[in-house]
Amino acid sequence: MSEVLILVDAVDGKVAKSTGELATFAKAIGKVSAVIFDASLVSQLSAYTIDNVIICNGIDVTKFSPAPVAQAFAQLVASKSAAAVLITSSSRGKEIAGRLAVATNSGIITDASTIDSDLVTTQLVFGGSTTVHAAVTRGTTIATLRSNSIEPIVGSGTPTTEEFTPTISDAAKLGQVISTEPVVKGGRPELTEASIVVSGGRGTNGDFKPVEAFADVLGAAVGASRAATDAGWYPHTHQVGQTGKSVSPQLYVACGISGAIQHRAGMQTSKMIVAINKDSEAPIFELADYGVIGDLFNVLPQATTAIAAKKA
Amino acid sequence: MRIAVCVKQVPDSWAEKKMAGGVLDRASADAVLNDLDEYAVEEALRIVEANSPTKEAGEGSGHTITLISMGPDRATEAIRKALSMGADEAIHICDAGLGGSDALATSLVLSKAISDGGFDLVICGTESTDARMSVIPAMLAERLGWAQLTFAGSVNVDPGATKVSIARSTELGIENMEANFPVVVSVIEKINEPRYPSFKGIMAAKKKTITVKSLIDVGISADQVGSKAAWSNVRDAVLRPARSTGIKVEDGGDGGTKLAEFLAEKRVI
Numbered sequence: 001m002s003e004v005l006i007l008v009d010a011v012d013g014k015v016a017k018s019t020g021e022l023a024t025f026a027k028a029i030g031k032v033s034a035v036i037f038d039a040s041l042v043s044q045l046s047a048y049t050i051d052n053v054i055i056c057n058g059i060d061v062t063k064f065s066p067a068p069v070a071q072a073f074a075q076l077v078a079s080k081s082a083a084a085v086l087i088t089s090s091s092r093g094k095e096i097a098g099r100l101a102v103a104t105n106s107g108i109i110t111d112a113s114t115i116d117s118d119l120v121t122t123q124l125v126f127g128g129s130t131t132v133h134a135a136v137t138r139g140t141t142i143a144t145l146r147s148n149s150i151e152p153i154v155g156s157g158t159p160t161t162e163e164f165t166p167t168i169s170d171a172a173k174l175g176q177v178i179s180t181e182p183v184v185k186g187g188r189p190e191l192t193e194a195s196i197v198v199s200g201g202r203g204t205n206g207d208f209k210p211v212e213a214f215a216d217v218l219g220a221a222v223g224a225s226r227a228a229t230d231a232g233w234y235p236h237t238h239q240v241g242q243t244g245k246s247v248s249p250q251l252y253v254a255c256g257i258s259g260a261i262q263h264r265a266g267m268q269t270s271k272m273i274v275a276i277n278k279d280s281e282a283p284i285f286e287l288a289d290y291g292v293i294g295d296l297f298n299v300l301p302q303a304t305t306a307i308a309a310k311k312a
Numbered sequence: 313m314r315i316a317v318c319v320k321q322v323p324d325s326w327a328e329k330k331m332a333g334g335v336l337d338r339a340s341a342d343a344v345l346n347d348l349d350e351y352a353v354e355e356a357l358r359i360v361e362a363n364s365p366t367k368e369a370g371e372g373s374g375h376t377i378t379l380i381s382m383g384p385d386r387a388t389e390a391i392r393k394a395l396s397m398g399a400d401e402a403i404h405i406c407d408a409g410l411g412g413s414d415a416l417a418t419s420l421v422l423s424k425a426i427s428d429g430g431f432d433l434v435i436c437g438t439e440s441t442d443a444r445m446s447v448i449p450a451m452l453a454e455r456l457g458w459a460q461l462t463f464a465g466s467v468n469v470d471p472g473a474t475k476v477s478i479a480r481s482t483e484l485g486i487e488n489m490e491a492n493f494p495v496v497v498s499v500i501e502k503i504n505e506p507r508y509p510s511f512k513g514i515m516a517a518k519k520k521t522i523t524v525k526s527l528i529d530v531g532i533s534a535d536q537v538g539s540k541a542a543w544s545n546v547r548d549a550v551l552r553p554a555r556s557t558g559i560k561v562e563d564g565g566d567g568g569t570k571l572a573e574f575l576a577e578k579r580v581i
Contacts, residue, residue, distance in 0.1 A: 066450065070454070090482070091438075098445075098447030099453070102454040102455055103454060108447065108544065109544055110447065111445075130549055130550065131550050132546055132548075136544045137545050171457045171458075174495075175495075176490060177480075177488070177489050179487075179488045180486065196580070218580075230502070236465070236481065236502055243438055243501045243502070265441075265444070272580065274574075274575075288560070290559050290574045291558060291559070291560040291561070292561055292563055292567040293560065298565075298567065302566070302572075306568060306571075
């Protein structure tokens, strides 16, 4: 049976839901082997359809660039004759996948929204205007998958475990992490994993309170346009767009965001889009399933109250 | 210090993009310098200016900035734009065999041009606005065996100590990283505000050298690149139906209530 390697995502010692999505896709292909570099995560992995856990020892990957992770995977791909490697489409995930493709002479597909049992992927390209089906034709299939693409299947057993000590070259240790400043966490869901995202832009004039209040009544994550993060109104880590995060929630609410192409690139594949903007000509309305031409400082508090009343 | 900046000509991000024969139809859209590469050019200029006795890039700074670009003939326009910002010279790898190259082939070609050039530092944008894979900087580091310091929100270079430090900014937060030369850096768009080329810069760019190289010149055989060598293939590409224009209401004092009703009707709440 063909073996599929997945890279486990964890934040602050907690395995992320995206891992379950990778496991769900991988299970349709073959035996699922989840790779971790932190042995303490093992107990959480029975939550998903994972058959085997490979615990990589001897290297603290948080101290380096993504190179050592890619190197460990290259060795596992060879020893397991893996059919595919699935990694979450994050900045780091795509870098690991890129290095792994070079190291193993394999093709790579990034930002897929699905991968089927024949290893054919689906991607939405050009800002969601075109659907592409593609497959790797050489080496091992290396694919990165976007979060929120599939509902993870719950696991039904305890995976087997094995230990592996990769050989990490000096070259892979050249870029070193000296210190870290973790993302300051609020009580809201993680932006890329949230099923609802409410974002604010230039139209907030620096006041995100109505945006946050609306997000909270919906149980949503808060995002921001580049204009808002550049102005220092909201942390850069919440930026949605070309070089910020790409999100694909069930509902995206753009408040006071004109919808420049750079922003659209990060949210265009959301299932439903709502826009609130004073300018009736704002390009964001071209995407919106529901648009309100009006001042967010009037519309949002009213909607927040109305939703709170419906929920009560 | 010798700095290389990788730049790419891409279809204008405002233009409609189409597929032709399984690849992006580049001929049908206006072509521009990838705007994310402008941040890389700007950062290279700032690094040189900070370490130059004259506080200026160019001759007399003791440092050089070389653009490296792979693309068809008309990529010259994008290269000239980056030269007019202040880069010193350019290498343009241009060969009929390169059409349809994937990221693996592109990184191979760029890595050959870089390793031939004796550079200390390579700076890239995080991605191109057409392919948006965001893998080339990491692939270059892997191929060259150099340190990878990517997604930099700030870069500090100490040419004396031959050391580079960056603040890597990703979903995971900020990681302060460092490495010794040679280093591959990619910069995020928050890092700086790219300058507009001055009239003087535009005139000077016309006289700057663009060295055109073929595949043979960089030591790559034709079967390693191009669409035939691509390591993944597109089965089909279909235009998705345009997002049907939704409902648009004017806020007449009840916009918020109507929005809440819409969300309730769609069972979002």
